[in-house]
Amino acid sequence: MLQQSELIFDFASDHVNMSQLMGYSDYPAVIVEQVPLPHQLLYAGLACEQIQTEQDHQQLLKVEPCESGEEETMETLVAADSLLNMDCPDSLSLEQHYSQTFLPSLGDVITTPVTQVTVSAEGIVGAFDQPQWHSLHTGKPASRLQSRKRGKKARHRRAESPTPDITVKKDKYNKGGNTLYLWQFLMELLQDRQVCPRYIKWTNANAGIFKLVNSKAVARLWGKHKNKPDMNYETMGRALRYYYQRGILNKVEGQRLVYQFTSLPKDMIYITDGEGTKEEEDDENDDISGHDDGVSDNSDDSTIPSSDQSVEEEDSHPPQKKMLTSSVKAPATQRSRPSHRPSAQRDTVLRPTNASLIQEQHLPIVSAEMLRTFQNLQKVQSLQPRGHASVFQTAQLLGSLCEQQAAAEGSVEGQDETSQPGQKTLQVETPQLVTLTSSDQ
DNA sequence: GATGGCCTAATTAGGACTTCCGGTGT
């Protein structure tokens, strides 16, 4: 029986000639100590399993469009419940989705699935020598992040909420739990086309500025996540205001419901409604047109995400080896579209309703199982096959990923000349990951 | 009986909100 404290793999000892590895000492290494079983399942096999059962999950996740002639009649609470799939224990609810798959995306993809991972990035050009977070406001004093101290005796502090100017902090996410911080939750919403741009959307992705289009719905979703049925925007807003002190959020002066992340992960997926900086006018138009997105904050009226139709369209296509290239777009400020365009045809992004975030954006996620897979592909080699920690050479892997990423970005830029440097508009890892994990069976 | 190692439950400290409130601005 495998004990938690044991290393879950020792495969390398049979395959690696240690003398071969001496020359790699300058390459980055990933130290993997242990992986909880759920993570093993998640990263090693679940991706494939998800594909196999995608139809089922999609059915569970779908929010059926309103078939009546009246649009936008669903109430916010109903929509929120549907979004969270609280009544579908077998489905991949957003909650699970967030807690298990989103967190790695927040700029620190390496640390999450593995209990303890150390990354050394020297020597990798363009890989991890840059912080995973790019600060949007470098002027923020770091001291503000630790503003609250109590007069208690000194002791080891537990991991704090990761703040955007932190690059790698060991075990800062979900250490043994499924805590999802509010700012993480909002970021995830901004990457989820079922709620973005309907309930929350970027108004200036470059600057990290977003708007709570339907503040009540967002608050409701947050309340669902926190199991706080009484959650409202007032309460959530207080939590957001605390982020000012901690340098995580700024308020955009003069604009209601508009906030700004001080930093963003580099691997954010930017979902836009194609309306760019015109969002303010569009919001007003939405209210007037009656074909709005439930944007009236004063109303509990909420709607089924308009992207559902596009989801269904995507669902009709097999996800195999599917690249997201065509669906991921540049930041809102770069694009425009006819205002009368049906929402279902919005060329916004994105993430298939059920698609694993891991597949789309979370490489390199390093779990033992994945490393084993990689090693099978001769991408990774163990340095310490008999130790309690195994050190893997990931230079080849990361280099390969960087090359592919760069190539993909280049191709995207060629396709969409509005793409901005520094903003990822494409995740090329999807088929790669699927392939890799599949080969591990 | 003394000692040491291991395990587990209880306690403590602290982070991240949550709740409530009074107030201001639009």
Next chain:
DNA sequence: CACACCGGAAGTCCTAATTAGGCCAT
């Protein structure tokens, strides 16, 4: 008037770290 917004204060919830105590082997 409704709502967004602000920030203080106190509280709750959760988790990690620490401590205490029991059990067992030597």
